[in-house]
Amino acid sequence: MPSRLRRALASTATVVALVAASGCTGAAEGIIEPSAAPGPTATPPPQGVDPIVLGADRPRASGGVVAAGGLDAVYNYAPTLVVEGGLHRMWWCSQIGTAPPPGDDVLYAEATSPNGPFTAPDGSPGMAVFSGSTTGWDGVHTCDPSVVKVAGTYYLYYTGAAGEHAYGNAIGLATSPDGRSWTRANGGQPIVTSANDVGRENPYGAGQPTVVHLDGWFYLMFTDTTGRGAGFNGAGQFVLRSRDPAFGAGVEALGEGGFSPATGTGGRERSVVDAFSADIMWVDPLNAFAIAHETSDGTTLTFWDVGFTRHPHEPVTIPGPWQEGPGLVRDAEGHALPSLEDPCHRLPVDLVRATEHRGAPTDLRAFGADLTGTAACLDPQRALRTLEGFAMPSPARTVDMVVHGGVVRIERRSVAERLALRILDHRVPALDAVPVAAHLGASATAIEAPPRGVGLVLDDKRLWALSDPILAALNASTFNKVTAREWDAYQRGPDLVSRR
Numbered sequence: 026m027p028s029r030l031r032r033a034l035a036s037t038a039t040v041v042a043l044v045a046a047s048g049c050t051g052a053a054e055g056i057i058e059p060s061a062a063p064g065p066t067a068t069p070p071p072q073g074v075d076p077i078v079l080g081a082d083r084p085r086a087s088g089g090v091v092a093a094g095g096l097d098a099v100y101n102y103a104p105t106l107v108v109e110g111g112l113h114r115m116w117w118c119s120q121i122g123t124a125p126p127p128g129d130d131v132l133y134a135e136a137t138s139p140n141g142p143f144t145a146p147d148g149s150p151g152m153a154v155f156s157g158s159t160t161g162w163d164g165v166h167t168c169d170p171s172v173v174k175v176a177g178t179y180y181l182y183y184t185g186a187a188g189e190h191a192y193g194n195a196i197g198l199a200t201s202p203d204g205r206s207w208t209r210a211n212g213g214q215p216i217v218t219s220a221n222d223v224g225r226e227n228p229y230g231a232g233q234p235t236v237v238h239l240d241g242w243f244y245l246m247f248t249d250t251t252g253r254g255a256g257f258n259g260a261g262q263f264v265l266r267s268r269d270p271a272f273g274a275g276v277e278a279l280g281e282g283g284f285s286p287a288t289g290t291g292g293r294e295r296s297v298v299d300a301f302s303a304d305i306m307w308v309d310p311l312n313a314f315a316i317a318h319e320t321s322d323g324t325t326l327t328f329w330d331v332g333f334t335r336h337p338h339e340p341v342t343i344p345g346p347w348q349e350g351p352g353l354v355r356d357a358e359g360h361a362l363p364s365l366e367d368p369c370h371r372l373p374v375d376l377v378r379a380t381e382h383r384g385a386p387t388d389l390r391a392f393g394a395d396l397t398g399t400a401a402c403l404d405p406q407r408a409l410r411t412l413e414g415f416a417m418p419s420p421a422r423t424v425d426m427v428v429h430g431g432v433v434r435i436e437r438r439s440v441a442e443r444l445a446l447r448i449l450d451h452r453v454p455a456l457d458a459v460p461v462a463a464h465l466g467a468s469a470t471a472i473e474a475p476p477r478g479v480g481l482v483l484d485d486k487r488l489w490a491l492s493d494p495i496l497a498a499l500n501a502s503t504f505n506k507v508t509a510r511e512w513d514a515y516q517r518g519p520d521l522v523s524r525r
Contacts, residue, residue, distance in 0.1 A: 091141030252293025261296030302350025
């Protein structure tokens with residue numbers, strides 16, 4: 026949230042903040058246990074269906090601060106993290122003097138793990154990639170970034186404000202081809218503004234967005250201290266969804282009866298968690314959303330099913346000190362990262378959060394744990410979601426790989442090794458009930474059409490585009506050059522994307 030507006034918010038959240046501060050302990054100390062903190066009560070679980078208790082082990086914490094904006098950056102908080110090709114990309118809220126106007130900036134840096142150290146491409150601790158527009162609703166402050174990447178485009182959702190005025194915060198959107206050069210979307214206007222349902226002492230308004238892309242929908246969770254469903258101090262998290270990333274059409278708001286069409290981006294009837302500055306991700310192995318929010322002992326994960334109708338799992342807390350909400354380590358579309366060691370039974374959860382308060386939250390540190398007992402591969406549907414990108418032995422002495430929710434049988438192990446996140450040692454029995462969608466046989470015909478690229482024609486007669494042309498050579502495929510028109514005439518299969 027904009028730093029100068031944060032003071033107003035902090036004053037109304039004193040009860041929550043003091044309880045949390047009094048319970049802070051070092052993350053390396055103590056045992057990670059399911060949280061006793063109550064979750065949302067708007068929609069109780071169906072009668073007779075109890076939430077599943079997950080185990081948790083391997084608690085971890087970075088040895089120190091993992092990212093900072095430099096000597097003149099007095100605060101660093103509200104991170105969002107995307108992992109691409111093993112690179113951890115982080116954007117967060119800070120303020121550096123080299124980025125006009127004076128106000129909150131979105132900084133960017135990279136590392137090979139959440140433990141850092143994060144360094145910007147220009148060699149600095151953090152480079153400003155998005156700042157106030159100098160005029161209009163976000164003229165001074167841009168903060169609280171949430172980044173997802175869909176179909177090659179990066180989307181940055183952020184809190185903006187023109188200055189320190191009541192209910193002045195709103196949520197904006199920018200797009201980028203690389204995550205570094207951003208262009209304001211929606212004509213430079215906010216996509217979500219304060220509902221103004223209720224006048225409270227907390228003047229913050231709408232902000233702190235976090236976004237997940239799931240099955241074609243953009244799910245936007247955010248704070249609105251003026252929303253009817255918020256708590257007495259303005260705490261609460263509301264959810265909208267739309268297939269339009271700018272939420273300009275087809276918007277649905279989460280209410281007591283589930284999602285329903287909304288007028289514009291209104292709809293603040295129901296909060297899914299009593300918190301400020303939260304983050305959300307979709308967890309494929311659990312078939313559930315996980316909302317990360319701060320409680321007295323650390324960051325609590327509260328789980329909701331896809332319709333936000335029930336809690337399928339009991340909350341879990343990752344302990345340790347905190348001063349401002351967490352940023353979960355997620356994939357490009359806001360999903361949890363799988364366990365490469367044991368995707369069917371284990372789930373790593375890592376996050377970064379501000380841990381000290383020196384005029385404003387700062388000292389970003391990483392914390393994490395592994396959730397256990399996920400039982401994610403017991404049925405074919407969950408196994409296909411959980412094992413996306415994984416390969417394993419097939420009954421035909423070849424390799425089966427889960428691609429875009431289906432099974433592709435690959436003849437050459439060298440091709441599977443380059444495509445897959447990992448080739449598991451043993452076959453997952455649940456996939457025996459899943460028919461093979463296509464066979465990638467050795468010497469399958471390769472089609473090349475500049476500038477379209479290279480693809481393989483599999484036995485289903487569809488063209489499967491390759492992210493890595495080396496795959497065609499590994500497969501000993503013969504190249505056929507065709508025109509762009511001939512390429513476009515093929516029925517398309519999913520892209521074969523190299524995960525290595």
